[in-house]
Amino acid sequence: MFLLKLLLCLLLPTNANTIRLQTPHPLLSPSESMHQIATECDKLDVGTPDLYGDFHLENSFLRQFEADLAEEFGKEDAVFLPSGVMAQQIALLVHSKEKKKTSFLCHKTSHLLIHEKEGYSELCGLHAVDLPLTEQKMGISGPPLLYDHLLEAELDDICTLIIELPHRELGGKLTPWSDIMQMQHLMKEKDISFHCDGARIFEASVGYKKSVRELASPFESIYFSFYKGLASPYGGAMLMGTNSFCEEARIWLRRFGGNLYSLLPYIVAGKAGYLKYVKDQSHPTLSFGDKHQKLLRITDSIQKKGFETVGCFEPEVPEVNMVHCFLRLSSKDCIGIRDEIEDKSGVSIFHRISELKEGDKGWDEGYRCKFELYMGQANGSIEDEIWVNTWSDFIHLASDKK
């Protein structure tokens, strides 16, 4: 609890002029973000608010946005929801009722298993089978969900296979596309629904060098988030699938209490982020490809500065525009070094770091803390030289402390 408080305090900027290498999106005050969305309402010509999900309207801004995204992803329909947690539980519930089975398969690091207080079982009455079944290779070089993992499991009772692309808890690793194809084939054969946790689907799209439409194609349902790569300041998610899937999803959205009186700020911020970062890109916005290239360049340069003496990147070569950074020093030591560098240069290397505990991934290999590095519009616009110099300082000071 103390640690959590400490970490949350660290989220707050200490100095407005600090150059923050871990901050992906531009930092806006609440008032600034609300004014910005008000301006987007005018730009996007949103003249009336949505009401209770606009379920029975055909020409609302919300319904048009849903239809546009469904088209983009090659699905029949789409449903806007306030959160991804709700989106995925609803997807699982719809598939479960259809298949009349209550078990689903997912990777051990699935968001459902580690961040949602067992909502899938406590609230939805579903049962999770996590893969791989064995603990082998679940260390720092742990694999994403692979086709071979499915062969370990008893599939007869399973209604849904859920796969996260990219795997966030593994630093953005992607399941090889050939495995996805094999999985799809097997799922069809076994009459199991195939759902994609695509919270960061635009990141995955670049990693696979595929359009989101190609990427969504093997899946019966797929969701993505608006407040991650698309930088919406509040939240929001889109869930897509067949017409009947979405019709059922809207009923469940009502049951969850998720079709709020109005979701206007989420919808408008979400659409604005989607247009800015994906659809209607114009200079000086970085594409997801630009951000991935930048991260590849930066991590390569850092490794060439002797990073392996104090830490490592997971994966070593970022597959998308995110990566995890494991460090051999305690978080306390890392924070000390960070502050020393910041005082001197005005550049902060991270502001959010978490302590590893014995038994955590990487502990046995000597790592004591880690942080996530996500490349966005804000930190992606910081010159390479500043990145490399700051990390060089960090490596230098950390080597002395070891």
Place this chain on the structure above:
Amino acid sequence: MFLLKLLLCLLLPTNANTIRLQTPHPLLSPSESMHQIATECDKLDVGTPDLYGDFHLENSFLRQFEADLAEEFGKEDAVFLPSGVMAQQIALLVHSKEKKKTSFLCHKTSHLLIHEKEGYSELCGLHAVDLPLTEQKMGISGPPLLYDHLLEAELDDICTLIIELPHRELGGKLTPWSDIMQMQHLMKEKDISFHCDGARIFEASVGYKKSVRELASPFESIYFSFYKGLASPYGGAMLMGTNSFCEEARIWLRRFGGNLYSLLPYIVAGKAGYLKYVKDQSHPTLSFGDKHQKLLRITDSIQKKGFETVGCFEPEVPEVNMVHCFLRLSSKDCIGIRDEIEDKSGVSIFHRISELKEGDKGWDEGYRCKFELYMGQANGSIEDEIWVNTWSDFIHLASDKK
């Protein structure tokens, strides 16, 4: 479906200069409402957004708002949620787990039974027993939930009694306070939790001539809504109870996917509405008492114009600042008359009306449609003379059509 579409179309203003007698809150465009909330962020000194419910922070804007409301209502703690649907299901789940029972009691017209797609059973696995058990007196003069109704029911399997104050579907009727006292006594004796659906608790507070603290006192948990009487443009709800109740509620909020990345627009709009309409009232804001008095005056004057020939108010004397209006003509005829009056005078008597079907409350007594009249800041500020003249015209034209 057609009717629903029709009704939703009717929601849209036809003429910006029309005086709208059924519109309780000022109509703002999406952009205007968002700019207004941005301004409120500055006025309320909200410098940082909440993150995932701010569960582990002590000094956030959100947590302070929750603490202030808990204090106001005389409860130990409060939890802000995006919707009332979620708030009430969570309240029922927490009480159910504590009592290890899955049945709850509620009035036949409870929101849970008629507007939530059976979420309480389909999602939460709970069982509803609706009261009164008999259909007697459930016509147009149907009673609110009364103490006597409890005596009809088998109470051994019940974990929670839920009561709506005021009863929205009955035009804002209140259970007599002496019945609430008797209910509280019986619930204690039977070890049953007593929960208040206080969506419109500030309205009830005026009706009972009691502070919200007095009103909340008999209940172990209570919730209220920010987008009804408090006129937040988006949504939001506050659920209150003991510390342990709220601790559990926060876990369920996570399971429901309701602690969004940020609830900022809802929290700020909610607090602004609470200050404006309840706490820090200043001229020219109408109090809930003013609005109730206005509605009493208006309905009394309308009745004196011979309203009983074409319709009735339910209840005849409004107990709070809302009432239902039943009409003997078809909704098509009513819309025709409304349009005729609006063309002539620029005053619209209603914009949202629903058709009764055979079997609906009031059908056997000859009523064919109804609408809800809620007195708020906007329509409450329209001069009495305009109200009475417009209704007189309506009564006159409707009498001719009958």
